[in-house]
Amino acid sequence: MTEVMDLVADVMSRYGLITAFAIVGITVWVSYQLSARLTKGKLHGSAIAIMLGLLAAYVGGVVTGGARGIADIEVLAGIGLMGGGMLRDFAIIATAFGVNTRELARAGAAGVISLFAGVFVSFGIGAAVAYAFGYTDAVSMTTIGGGAATYIVGPVTGAAIGASSDVIALSIAAGLIKSMLVMAGTPFVAPLIGLNNPRSAMIYGGLMGTTSGVAGGLAATDERLVPYGAMTATFYTGLGALLGPSVIFVAIRAIMG
Amino acid sequence: MLVGAFIGELIGLLIGIDANVGGVGISMLLLIAVAAKGQASGRLRPISQSGIIFWSGIYIPVVVAMAASQNAVAAVRGGTAAVLAGVLAVAVSCALVPVLSRIGGEPPPPLEPVGGQPPPPVPDTDVEQSA
Numbered sequence: 001m002t003e004v005m006d007l008v009a010d011v012m013s014r015y016g017l018i019t020a021f022a023i024v025g026i027t028v029w030v031s032y033q034l035s036a037r038l039t040k041g042k043l044h045g046s047a048i049a050i051m052l053g054l055l056a057a058y059v060g061g062v063v064t065g066g067a068r069g070i071a072d073i074e075v076l077a078g079i080g081l082m083g084g085g086m087l088r089d090f091a092i093i094a095t096a097f098g099v100n101t102r103e104l105a106r107a108g109a110a111g112v113i114s115l116f117a118g119v120f121v122s123f124g125i126g127a128a129v130a131y132a133f134g135y136t137d138a139v140s141m142t143t144i145g146g147g148a149a150t151y152i153v154g155p156v157t158g159a160a161i162g163a164s165s166d167v168i169a170l171s172i173a174a175g176l177i178k179s180m181l182v183m184a185g186t187p188f189v190a191p192l193i194g195l196n197n198p199r200s201a202m203i204y205g206g207l208m209g210t211t212s213g214v215a216g217g218l219a220a221t222d223e224r225l226v227p228y229g230a231m232t233a234t235f236y237t238g239l240g241a242l243l244g245p246s247v248i249f250v251a252i253r254a255i256m257g
Numbered sequence: 258m259l260v261g262a263f264i265g266e267l268i269g270l271l272i273g274i275d276a277n278v279g280g281v282g283i284s285m286l287l288l289i290a291v292a293a294k295g296q297a298s299g300r301l302r303p304i305s306q307s308g309i310i311f312w313s314g315i316y317i318p319v320v321v322a323m324a325a326s327q328n329a330v331a332a333v334r335g336g337t338a339a340v341l342a343g344v345l346a347v348a349v350s351c352a353l354v355p356v357l358s359r360i361g362g363e364p365p366p367p368l369e370p371v372g373g374q375p376p377p378p379v380p381d382t383d384v385e386q387s388a
Contacts, residue, residue, distance in 0.1 A: 020322055021318065024318045024321050024325070025318060027321060028318055028321055046321070049317070049321045050321055052321075052325075053322070053323075054325070057325050057326060057328070060325070067328045068326050068328065069325055069326040069328060070325045070326060071326040079326055080322075082318070083319060083321070083322030083323030083325060083326045084323075084326070087319050088319055088323050091315055110357055110358070114353075117353060118350055118353075121350060121353065122346045122350065125342065125345045125346045125349055126342045126346060129338060129341050129342040129345060130338065130342070132341075133338040133341075135338075144338070144342060147339070147342060147343075148342040148343065148345075148346040149346070170338060170339050171339075173336070173339035173343075174338070174339040174342035174343045174346075176328055176339075176343070177340050177342075177343030178342075178343035178344075178346055178347055181344060181347050182347055185347070189351050192351075193351055193352075193354040193355050194354065194355055194358055195354065200354055200355075200358045203357045204354050207350040207351075207353055207354060207357070208347065212323055216323065219317055223317070
């Protein structure tokens with residue numbers, strides 16, 4: 001019996017990506033069933049699937065002590081490849097096929113404003129929280145502020161201005177919380193903030209900025225909104241990493257004296 | 258996509274950070290431009306279209322896999338400060354969505370509701386045979 005198990009495990013790790021597609025496919029199918037049967041379609045199937053995914057990531061992290069969620073379990077390593085940057089970006093780009101170009105152009109200005117607003121607001125809030133928790137130096141405040149922007153902006157900013165590694169770790173944690181909250185929470189807040197048309201999706205993407213969070217959250221709300229939100233969100237990390245160690249750091253240092 | 262990613266890396270290099278700046282967004286804009294041109298001139302054959310539609314359909318499973326490979330433990334272990342920073346940033350940004358939506362006139366009407374359940378994802382059928 002153990003030999004058979006070994007054989008199964010061997011095949012599963014050798015065809016890692018295929019295993020990932022099979023397991024994720026089953027998860028998504030189960031989620032759609034749950035959505036239809038238990039919530040009568042009120043909670044989108046993909047929202048359930050994403051929450052199951054996050055839960056699996058937590059379990060995987062606890063079991064293996066690794067940093068890549070469920071993908072740290074050897075036979076499931078393919079999930080890391082499937083959900084990694086390469087395929088994710090490629091799939092997001094493919095969603096752009098069929099966007100309404102007129103809507104995109106009309107929402108362009110609002111999208112750009114939302115990008116800047118999102119970066120500054122997130123940095124401000126992160127810095128304020130850092131201050132409240134006793135990180136009163138400008139370097140730590142800016143780094144944690146960057147984490148409140150995205151989990152990439154935080155460490156990029158921190159490395160640029162010489163933050164300590166525990167502060168950088170904290171900023172990454174803040175960014176991860178944000179990303180996962182957006183992934184799981186978007187379908188619930190969408191009706192409250194009018195997130196049901198291309199323009200508000202673009203603004204949402206610009207304000208939130210976490211590409212994975214926005215892409216996942218919008219997919220769970222209404223798939224057709226994904227390209228609009230992802231379009232602005234993808235510029236956010238770049239803008240944050242550009243403004244963080246420069247303009248925002250100088251501003252926070254000026255305020256803190 | 259490769260062209261967009263390259264442009265993104267180039268911008269990243271120009272402003273001195275090691276990250277892909279807007280590469281995905283630029284790729285999306287390129288695809289939109291190419292698709293619009295291709296459809297207008299009738300050169301985008303149905304088979305290429307179904308290829309692109311396949312990739313955007315596979316998007317949900319990819320996003321689920323992405324969720325499953327997040328560093329969820331690190332996020333939870335970050336402590337109160339990290340949780341508070343993350344949650345507050347999301348809450349305030351959410352509150353700004355309706356405010357900014359008013360820029361540029363009345364917001365467009367919501368998308369029409371989709372009829373019925375979305376089709377089950379493509380991958381599991383052909384995967385089971387090959388696994």
